[in-house]
Amino acid sequence: MARIPLEDNYDDVINKAQRGLGITDEQLAHRAQITPADLAALKSGTFHEVAARRVAQHLRLHADALCQLGKKSWYPTQPVFRTGFAAFNGKFEDMTVNSYIIWDERTRHAAIFDPGASGDNLLELVSSEKLNLRSIFLTHTHDDHIADLAKVVDATKAEVWASEREPVDFPAAKTFKDGAFFHLGPFAIKTLLTSGHAPGGVTYFITGLSYPLAVVGDSIFAASMGGAPTPALYSEALTNNRRHILTLYADTVLACGHGPLTTVAQERKHNPFLAY
Structure with missing residues (x-):
């Protein structure tokens, strides 16, 4: 990116x-x-x-x-994945939003995390790399993260997955319970509830790539976090971020819904909400 x-x-x-x-x-x-x-x-x-x-x-x-x-004296050091991971940043109204894809080099099986504002670049990569897109995982269902969901599903016929706690206005979507596991080739994908910004906000913790990877949606941004509309939800978001994200391996890459990639180690030091 x-x-x-x-x-x-x-x-x-x-x-x-x-x-x-x-x-x-x-x-x-x-x-x-x-x-x-x-x-x-x-x-x-x-x-x-x-x-x-x-x-x-x-x-x-x-x-x-x-x-x-x-x-303006800090910007996160950007990790470089050798293979099997790509990030996309697209414009949605007056902001930009991120989407991510992982794939297994051997089987060519792939999964997307939030199709985002436009799935065009994602679909181009799927085609050029001859990938078999199996799943689309949603961190949450705010409009900017799922704007192009229908187009990506129509083009790939991939399954759509979201937390059972999250409202999903997409008839073909499937839901999972807290703590669900998925597998894609050599990758293990564990779901972590990081609600607060969204009722079914999920972080997907993935092992098997160059680094441990956590696709966090809007739970955490580099040096910030997603907003919460009430004190109770704000407290919930802080608690979940500290309990489920900051306790991951220090070198875990955080793939955020907006802004650049970061890591657990960097957010422990540079995030005003969470640093210690």
Whole structure:
């Protein structure tokens, strides 16, 4: 994948954390001991390190990681897969969204994770590599991740799989229970419930490639995470991310729904929501 921007800036992180904790601007400014004007400037994109560090403390964010975002001083080191993995980044309305494919070099069996905004490049790879697309796994069913699902299914006749917790408006889709396992040639695919951003949000943990791979959808982004609309769901998302993703092997590659690839080790250090 060509280098693409981080999904969130520091002010996006502040806004997501503040909404997730249910803290008003007035409360946050008072607790952080900064003026409402300074908070408004910080949240609108005027970075000020002292104010950011004070706000981070009261939003339970890692201050150093937040300030790295504010200074634009960090970008994740990108792992290189020798074979059997490809990533695609396509435009959906005013944003971009990622989709991924893995395949077995011997059998040519393949699986897609989220067809995304456009399946054209995915289908071109399937054709050029003479792959037999067996399965399409959905991390969740927000529109940007499944916009081209029907086209990909029509072209490949692949099975569609999603969590039984996730609403799926696609008649041919099959669902699985928490903790389900799948196999594709030499690859083992374990499902991990990482709900919060979506009720049936799933991370697919895959072994058998150059690195352990976790396709995380919008559960985690490089230096951020997907938003949650209520404090209860925000807490659920944080808990699941810490319990099911950050406990994976340090060299596990995180294939995020938006933004660049990252790794567990890098997010343990550079993600304001999750660093320790």
